[in-house]
Amino acid sequence: MGEWLRRRAAKRIKPGTGRELRPFRWWQPFARSLYSIDLGRQVYTVDVRHHRRFFSENGKGTADLYLDRRQHAESKLPAAFPVPGGTIEVADSPFGLKRCHYVTDVGEERRLVPDRASAEGRREHFARSHPVASRVIGVTSAALLVTSVLLLIPQLVEVAFKIPPVAQRFGTFVSPVALPAWLNTLLSVGAVLASTERALRLRHSWFLDRVG
Incomplete structure (x- = not known):
């Protein structure tokens, strides 16, 4: 995501309410994506409910960012959340997410880790096994x-x-x-x-x- 796109994405960010992150349920494998990353003493989690785009006026989905399991921010997609040392970039596609990465200030990228109970987590576990x-x-x-x-x-x-x-x-x-x-x-x-x-x-x- 280029610098210009990051600036545009930053304008879409709204502060979170502090509500607690709900656990992943068994009936949500293709309705929700849940990714996390540990940045030292803080754990950031991206929660995307895919059904939201079908009820929005412009067809755009949203992403919620949680800090230590409390909602820290929310944004329409594509999203670029500033976090310590870089940015968490999130982008969707018609079939799910196409990007959920932590990009450092020097340009290094690291993909966030999917929740084990999610469809993405199960696919990753299958790939390892x-x-x-x-x-x-x-x-x-x-x-x-x-x-x-x-x-x-x-x-x-x-x-x-x-x-x-x-x-x-x-x-x-x-x-x-x-x-x-x-x-x-x-x-x-x-x-x-x-x-x-x-x-x-x-x-x-x-x-x-x-x-x-």
């Missing part, structure tokens, strides 16, 4: 997104060129790929699952995951 299987899943997710892009994009372009104003100005376009509806649906669902899996690892491609 089964590193080979974890890598296979990661490669499969990326391959599925690439496949979806290569097969779905030409068909979407063909649909766009059927719109009368577009067709009148640019002509028509026939996709070299023609898949049955059930296979297109299967690819779309697979792309969503792949992007969600990548979000659990804070992996994000501006093109692949946006399309997925």
Whole structure:
């Protein structure tokens, strides 16, 4: 996050109320992200409730920052919370978080640690316990997104060129790929699952995951 974006993000920060951090519940694996970092004698926790963006006027989510389990600040996303020695940067994607890092004043980065009970925490635990299987899943997710892009994009372009104003100005376009509806649906669902899996690892491609 550049300096200009940090300054803009700083304007979105509001002071917290001091309320206590609620524990992660078993029914919240894909509705909430909870990350923490220990900065010496202070523990900072980022709490993102993903459903909030669906109820906001501009579709932007929010993040709460807790200091030693008390709400310290809140901000619309993307957020940049000043903390001792640097900044905690938080950014979301349509499938979860794509960034939750502590950036020091000299530019070094460290990812915050997900709560063990969260979906991100369970994915991280799986990666440590089964590193080979974890890598296979990661490669499969990326391959599925690439496949979806290569097969779905030409068909979407063909649909766009059927719109009368577009067709009148640019002509028509026939996709070299023609898949049955059930296979297109299967690819779309697979792309969503792949992007969600990548979000659990804070992996994000501006093109692949946006399309997925």
